[in-house]
Amino acid sequence: MKQDTSGFVVRPARAGDVSALVILEKEVFTGDRLSGRSFRELIKSKSAMVLVAGDSENGAIIGSCVILFRKGTSIARLYSVAVALEARGKGVARALVVAAEEAARKRGDLFMRLEVRADNQAAIGLYKGLGYREFGCHGDYYEDHADALRFEKSLLSAPPRVQRRVPYYSQTTGFTCGPAALMMTMAALGWKERLSREVEFQLWREATSIYLISAPGGCDPVGMAVTAARRGYTAEVYASHPGPYFVEARKGAERRDVMEEAQRIFARQARDLGVVIQPVPLDLERLIAVLDRGGVAIVLISTQRMYGKRMPHWIVVYEHDSDYIFAHDPWVGREHLEAPAQKAGIAIPLPEFERMSIWGRSRLKAAIIVENQAAT
Numbered sequence: 001m002k003q004d005t006s007g008f009v010v011r012p013a014r015a016g017d018v019s020a021l022v023i024l025e026k027e028v029f030t031g032d033r034l035s036g037r038s039f040r041e042l043i044k045s046k047s048a049m050v051l052v053a054g055d056s057e058n059g060a061i062i063g064s065c066v067i068l069f070r071k072g073t074s075i076a077r078l079y080s081v082a083v084a085l086e087a088r089g090k091g092v093a094r095a096l097v098v099a100a101e102e103a104a105r106k107r108g109d110l111f112m113r114l115e116v117r118a119d120n121q122a123a124i125g126l127y128k129g130l131g132y133r134e135f136g137c138h139g140d141y142y143e144d145h146a147d148a149l150r151f152e153k154s155l156l157s158a159p160p161r162v163q164r165r166v167p168y169y170s171q172t173t174g175f176t177c178g179p180a181a182l183m184m185t186m187a188a189l190g191w192k193e194r195l196s197r198e199v200e201f202q203l204w205r206e207a208t209s210i211y212l213i214s215a216p217g218g219c220d221p222v223g224m225a226v227t228a229a230r231r232g233y234t235a236e237v238y239a240s241h242p243g244p245y246f247v248e249a250r251k252g253a254e255r256r257d258v259m260e261e262a263q264r265i266f267a268r269q270a271r272d273l274g275v276v277i278q279p280v281p282l283d284l285e286r287l288i289a290v291l292d293r294g295g296v297a298i299v300l301i302s303t304q305r306m307y308g309k310r311m312p313h314w315i316v317v318y319e320h321d322s323d324y325i326f327a328h329d330p331w332v333g334r335e336h337l338e339a340p341a342q343k344a345g346i347a348i349p350l351p352e353f354e355r356m357s358i359w360g361r362s363r364l365k366a367a368i369i370v371e372n373q374a375a376t
Helices: 015-028 036-044 092-106 121-129 177-188 197-207 221-230 253-273 284-292 303-307 350-356
Strands: 003-005 008-012 048-055 061-068 075-083 111-117 133-138 148-154 233-239 276-278 296-302 312-320 324-328 346-349 366-372
Touching: 008 092, 015 036, 015 048, 015 061, 015 075, 036 048, 048 092, 061 092, 075 092, 092 111, 092 121, 111 121, 121 148, 177 197, 177 221, 177 296, 177 312, 177 366, 197 221, 221 233, 221 253, 221 296, 221 366, 284 296, 284 312, 284 350, 284 366, 296 303, 324 350, 346 350
Parallel strands: 075 111, 233 276
Antiparallel strands: 003 008, 008 048, 048 061, 061 075, 111 148, 133 148, 233 366, 296 312, 296 366, 312 324, 324 346
């Protein structure tokens, strides 16, 4: 991709551009700067793209932008746009954003999202002029505590419309995706407790089937359903296989025995609380019916398709339209420059959702349906 414009050329960045990119970062930004190491990793990464605007006469880099992609979703993120002071007013920023949109569209992405400082009126005007709509705000977002406005643009002519608004919470550890998902699910159903790390850990302690092994572990579906039922919600488990769950990921007979016994206890508690365990996977038709009547689903996915790692992971599914499932993913990969804004309200194409909601060698499909009792 090489785009010729008046006085400059937009092209993908190369390894030899890193020094100039770092100089541009220092000139344009007072904080939240990318380092040379970060630029080198981004240029090589398959989940990112760095574009530069080079002066047509001398090749000097006068602008740059960074786009982040995530496999398994339809959303790209415009992470940053930088234009040298002497090149401003020449259409450089606009050309970079348009080129970023073109790159995202070619990869199959349907939306572009970004964050911009609430006091950066020039950038806000640019994005609005290009068709971006404001849909949220993050307080105390930047290093200097400035707020960030969230903008989104459909790369199609008719964007999916999401009617339901669900509070977002990002997990604070590598093993608490289940509790984070459970908090968001209950919040979607009217739960009034503040979403916090203390509550996240309390729910984890109640729902996990792994204690004091070699490292903390995650939560199985029955444990989370029991935890939701204790708080007055109707919970139903769908699983393609009978338990115990996730023992294949643990080595050692003693470790597996601990998990199996904990899950047997959860199964007995589920019976006592009236939690139904359906020995079948949750098909798309039934999931959509649950969403339409106001329920929420916590769905198991494999991180292989989204993150390239074979780990079980829980996400919150809360809305749909004819083409997409809308979900909150509690995992924020800050080492990949992700932000919560990128993981809230992700639009997953229906075929991709069905492919990613399978985990492990056993091809486990699992989900917990949570509803208010009055809804059932």
